[in-house]
Amino acid sequence: MRRRYATVFLMPELPEVETVVRGLRLVLPGRGIVAVRLGKTDFIDDPAALGEVLPGKRIVRIERIGKFIHLALAPAAAPALEPPVKSATRSAAEESDGNSESGINLMVHLGMTGRLSVREASEPAAPHTHGFFELDDGRELRYTDVRRFGRILLVPEPMMAAFRGQLGADALRISVADFRRQLAKRRARIKALLLDQRVFRGLGNIYADESLWQARIHPARLAAGLSGAELAGLRQAIGQVLRAAIRHRGSSISNFVDAEGNAGSYQQRHRAYGREGLPCFRCGTLIRRAIVAGRSSFFCPRCQRAPRAKRARSGKVRWPGARRKISARRNNRPPKNSRAGNKVTA
DNA sequence: CTCGATCCCTGGACGC
DNA sequence: TGCGTCCAGGGATCGA
Incomplete structure (x- = not known):
């Protein structure tokens, strides 16, 4: 009998990540992150930083960089979706898209079995859910990853060019x-x-x-x-x-x-x-x-x-x-x- | 620098 | 039925 490859995990490559990103764009932009809870953290570059940096930030936009999901964050106090008032030190473009120096970027790589989903906070977590990002609307952005081949890291805005440069x-x-x-x-x-x-x-x-x-x-x-x-x-x-x-x-x-x-x-x-x-x-x-x-x-x-x-x-x-x-x-x-x-x- | 091999991790398939 | 082994894969890392 032929060896079978019936077990089809969703293996996130470019099309799957793109699909996830498009889905997240429907619900996440504008949402603030209130708190962060983590399970296992061995796939997170700097787990402590997530809890220190993310609360109080607002999700400005969501992009795909290769297989990375890129959530651009800005201080929650910053102007939301409309163009901000002109500032003497920063261009309007910088502030409106979260590209100011104070911007931070949450990068999520799904590895093989990673999932990002938005759920009601009251909903029981799926097994192997290791990241809970509480939103300001009573929901949570959750990261689930059975094998933990994924990766989560924070990239300060000034480092983004270098981050992108590492990839083709x-x-x-x-x-x-x-x-x-x-x-x-x-x-x-x-x-x-x-x-x-x-x-x-x-x-x-x-x-x-x-x-x-x-x-x-x-x-x-x-x-x-x-x-x-x-x-x-x-x-x-x-x-x-x-x-x-x-x-x-x-x-x-x-x-x-x-x-x-x-x-x-x-x-x-x-x-x-x-x-x-x-x-x-x-x-x-x-x-x-x-x-x-x-x-x-x-x-x-x-x-x-x-x-x-x-x-x-x-x-x-x-x-x-x-x-x-x-x-x-x-x-x-x-x-x-x-x-x-x-x-x-x- | 370039390239290949190894390892990480888990659940499911499969052999016995 | 139950237990042990193998296997999948993205990417970091190491060594040739």
Whole structure:
């Protein structure tokens, strides 16, 4: 029997984060934060600072920076949504959008299992809820994260440029020229670069595979080996895949915030990810899975031609070093009789 | 600098 | 049924 990947966590990549952001925008701007309560804090950069800094702040706007959710905060006393009176020392633009020096930014990365939701304060908290941001309307912005692979940090406004600078351009906004510049001479596997948020930000494992399938590029190919046409096609595929995914979530925006976040059915649109052993939508060849850049990668072996080689007999291939055994990846565990190999082969 | 491997964490799937 | 093991993944970190 084929190994199944039925458990579908919502894995927040660019489209999911964008959807969350759009949902939060409906309810959060203008709200003040009254108090902060925290559960486990090992995923928070400076837990104490949250309680010290956030109360008394007002949420000015919500943006997406790659996979980060960016809540811009300003002192609650500052003018709210209308343009402020002109000040001698600060421009109106600075104050109106919270960009003044006193501004602070709450950055939330959902990791794999993170959720942000707005609930009535009286409502029981979902398990693994570790962040409660009490609002001035009797509700709470809550952060829930089973695995705590997420991250929460505060970035003072003067540091925001540096914060943004650590990340690459947004996957939806990067120019074709920049896209090529970032990838054309890199010797890493294209899949690894698509996942590297410093190259450009927003893609995760799922949409990287989907984009590569769409562009008919094997995940293990070296970026430097891609032709100009292939790079252009890949850039286009990324845009198409991401925009389609965002559109697909459109109808569930309003209840995304307070729902469990699985209302979307984007997984029904997958053409490669999670489809090992199922026929390719283009050519009918069975989709395969390999470990590339340490991540499961799904591809059509016919549409996406492998870089020089190595069909694995076990059915699983690993680049580089395809000869090495896949087992014992962690903790020096002794390789057990390769169960994975047995299972994967049809 | 560049790139790959490892580790973090948990619940669910699966083997026995 | 129950217990143990494996696995998923974003990103920080380390080492080659």
